Amino acid sequence: MSDEQQKSAYGLGRAARLNLAHEILNELAETGRPLDRILSGRFRHLQDQLERRDRRDLETRVRSVLLHYRRLLWWLKQVKLAPNMRTMLLADMILNAKADIDQLQKLCTGAHNRMDMMRKEEIAALKGLIGKEINAPDMSEAIQCECPDWAEAGFKQAFGDKFGDEMTALNSKATSDFRINTLHGDVQTVQDSLAAQGFKTEPCALSPIGLRQTESGGPILSETEAFRQGWIEVQDEGSQLVALMVGAKKGMQVADFCAGAGGKTLALAADMENGGHLVACDVHSKRLQRAKTRLKRAGIVNAQRIVLENTYDKWVKKSKGKFDRVLIDAPCSGTGTWRRNPDSKWSKDENDLKELIALQADILKSANRLVKSGGRLVYATCSLLPEENEQQIDAFLKEYPHFKRLNAKTVWEERIPAPYPGQSEDFLRLTPHQHGCDGFFACMLERD
Known part of the structure; x- marks a missing residue:
């Protein structure tokens, strides 16, 4: 493809952006790769053709x-x-972007880098959506x-009559x-530095x-002095709070057993004032490489990275x-992060959940051996499902009675000045x- 063709395809046109959105959705369905990785790959490949406006429109x-996925399926069935x-993309254009059939036909001409022309049966069916709202009284x-x-x-077990609000x-x-x-x-020094470059923030309510960024636009975070100097990391407030609840301190021996790309490892190291010994473990070497x-x-x-062969790696023993x-x-279903990763809810099913629950139990069975007498084990997920959280802990404590559950409110007050936000003192749920942050669960256990 020539430079001229690429510019005409991706630089400005609404039709080309719609076609590219279709390609991204197809790639998501065919590969199962996370949406953010697909988007970053496409944006990187087309960085010379896409303006910030184009990226924003595509995303x-x-x-x-994805945010209207189940409702779109319902309407297409009707x-x-x-x-x-x-068909889901076209239905979304009508129901949420309020496009009409004539507009869609102009966007879908089958020309280079445009979606294929609309078929007669598509036009006839989609006309039935004109004037409709995305929500319908007949929907469950x-x-x-x-x-x-x-x-x-x-979710209904966890939240009862608050199910609708939480969802x-x-x-x-x-x-x-x-x-x-x-x-x-x-916080104040870094906030002032960001503000001087036009990056507007405010202190988080709990952490x-x-x-928290208050205005869109302005510079990209990676272009700010604060980011380049390592003064700031992208991390949801809920994740920050979970890391604080670990209670890591200077001089301690601390293990981040499922460290991934190191988000909480970085927070733990800061709590330890770069002293003591911090080990970041994971079975995924590529994730740990990003942590480096x-x-x-x-x-x-003060951090050491260790790639584990499996959950029961000999290093643990x-x-x-x-x-x-x-x-x-x-590792969990990620239900607490659906607002960031709406694709993840449609890429899992009951069997995936069962496999995750079994894996979590295995990890608890292995990793608890690392804890010294009087030490603490903190179990956390970014899930809001009881099967992965409270029920997982209850099963663990029955099998390992030499651990006891700590009062979550007491642990919170040891580290965090804001009032304790949890409804239960057995565990923290955000x-x-x-709470305005991603969904998280954390339970603090102590070895007798």
């Missing part, structure tokens, strides 16, 4: 389909049109709230939160080390009883509806 268009990414509550079948029972919040726009690297500065870059930029020197704090940020 909005794709996310709109008008008897086979569901696929093309779960459909209106975009809750997949496999998660509905768990609506999980369909809302995610916040942009940042954690201050306290090794290099405080004493968090900032982040640790270097943040100026972390060798390190039995050595750690003051062990954080298990367990939700977008109640």
Whole structure:
């Protein structure tokens, strides 16, 4: 493809952006890769052709389909049109972007880098959506709230009559939160530095080390002095709070057992003032490799990365009883992060949930061996389902009675000045509806 063709395809045209949105949705359906990785790959490949406006429009268009996924399926069934990414995108244009058939036909001409022409049966069916709203009285509550079948029972068990409110919040726009690297500065200093470059923030409501972006536009975070110097990290407020609840301190031996790309590892290192010994473990070497870059930029020197062959890696047995704090940020369904990752709710089912629950139990069974006498084990997920949280802990405590549950409110007050926001003192649960951050669960256990 020539430069001229690329510019005409991706530089300005609404029709080309719609076609690209269709390609992204198809790639999502065919590969199962996370949406954010697909978007970043496309944007990187087309960086010379896409303006910021184009990127914003593309992401909005794709996310709109995913945020209204179950309702779009319902409407397509009503008008008897086979569901696929093309028909869902066109239906979303009518129901949410308020496009009409003539506009869609002009966008779908089959020309270079445009969607194929609309078929007669598509036109006839989609006319039935003109003038309709995305919500319909005949829809069930779960459909209106975009809750997949496999998660509905768990959410209703957890939230009862607040089910609708919680699900609506999980369909809302995610916040942009940042954690201050306290090794290099405080909240006010970093906020002032960002403001001087036109990046507007305010202190987070609960996290004493968090900032939240208040205005879109301005510079990209990675272009700010604060980011380049390692003073700030992208991290949701809820994730910051979970890391603080670990209670890591200077001189301790601390293990981040499912460290991934190191988000909470960085927070733990700052709590430890770069002292003691911090081990970041994971079975995914590529994720830990990304953590290496982040640790270097943040100026972390007390962290060691260990790639585990499996959950029961021999390193765990060798390190039995050595750690003051062990954080298990367990692999989970990610239901608490649906507002950031709306694609994830449609890429899982009941079998995936069962496999995750079994994996979490295995991780607890292995990682608890690392905790020394009097040490703490912190089990956390970004899920809001009881099967992955309270029920997981109850089962663990029955099998391992030498651990006891700590009072979550007491642990919170040891580290965080804001009033305790939880409804239960057995564990901390954070939700977008109640706390304005991603959904998280954390339970603090102590070895007798």
